[in-house]
Amino acid sequence: MAANMKSVKLRIKSVQSTMQITKAMELVASSKLRKAKERAETCRPYFKELHRTLQDIAEGNTEFTSIYARNSSSEKYCYVVVAGDRGLAGGYNANLFKCLEADSAGKDYVVLPIGKKAVEYFRRKGIECVTEEFAEIADISVADCFEMAHLLCSEFEKGCFGHIELCYTTFVSMLSQQPNVFSMLPLTDLAKEKQTDGERNNIRNLILYEPNSSEVFDTIVPEYLAGLIYGGVCEGLASELAARRTAMEAATSNAEEMIEKLNLYYNRARQASITQEITEIVGGAEGI
Numbered sequence: 001m002a003a004n005m006k007s008v009k010l011r012i013k014s015v016q017s018t019m020q021i022t023k024a025m026e027l028v029a030s031s032k033l034r035k036a037k038e039r040a041e042t043c044r045p046y047f048k049e050l051h052r053t054l055q056d057i058a059e060g061n062t063e064f065t066s067i068y069a070r071n072s073s074s075e076k077y078c079y080v081v082v083a084g085d086r087g088l089a090g091g092y093n094a095n096l097f098k099c100l101e102a103d104s105a106g107k108d109y110v111v112l113p114i115g116k117k118a119v120e121y122f123r124r125k126g127i128e129c130v131t132e133e134f135a136e137i138a139d140i141s142v143a144d145c146f147e148m149a150h151l152l153c154s155e156f157e158k159g160c161f162g163h164i165e166l167c168y169t170t171f172v173s174m175l176s177q178q179p180n181v182f183s184m185l186p187l188t189d190l191a192k193e194k195q196t197d198g199e200r201n202n203i204r205n206l207i208l209y210e211p212n213s214s215e216v217f218d219t220i221v222p223e224y225l226a227g228l229i230y231g232g233v234c235e236g237l238a239s240e241l242a243a244r245r246t247a248m249e250a251a252t253s254n255a256e257e258m259i260e261k262l263n264l265y266y267n268r269a270r271q272a273s274i275t276q277e278i279t280e281i282v283g284g285a286e287g288i
Helices: 002-060 092-104 116-125 142-158 198-204 213-287
Strands: 077-082 109-114 163-173 176-185
Touching (some): 077 092, 077 116, 092 116
Parallel strands (some): 077 109
């Protein structure tokens, strides 16, 4: 009985130590989450405006031609995958990779991984990477996103791949993060979208582009890609922190419940041990 009680006591201490770690990680994630959430929400309007600008140029000019806005002869894909740097975030990374696998099934593709988990995953799978320079998502800046965008545009123009997709996790709420794949290039779908705002169309027809709409469009595309990548990074960071906070909160709650059960078991065992000792003493006294 004494040996059993000792093992339970050691188990309680072990769970308490784990609970301290999970609680600390929960608090750290919570403190970082507000800033990451605000950054993700702040940058969304900028990317929407960029998208609308490209849409206006592509739709409003009959003489418009651009390598970025026509179907490519290459069927090879390039996925920009935004994952996390660490684990202990529930199913955040696993769900993202499942989404990627579902979308890339049967396709010839390369990847540009962002985040340590993405780099490790593709190394393990033996999938070709465009570059591994951006292995830590926590260190990604706007300048890094522009560097990635120019690299992707250069490879796209060379014909190394004909499609560029962004795979990231959208921050929906504190309890919901949705992995998805967004097509960035080519921009063939822009010309197909219809405008319903007649007044906006009239204003658009008055816009003049110098030297011409195609060059303006080609100049904007790298910024457009950089904006989308940065937006994906911001959304991914907020999603990772929210997932980690939820996972660590659940882990802390489970640890507290386990400690409560172990304490109850320990107290019952201790009470049984004391009762047995009293019974033995009383029995010995009666024998004397």
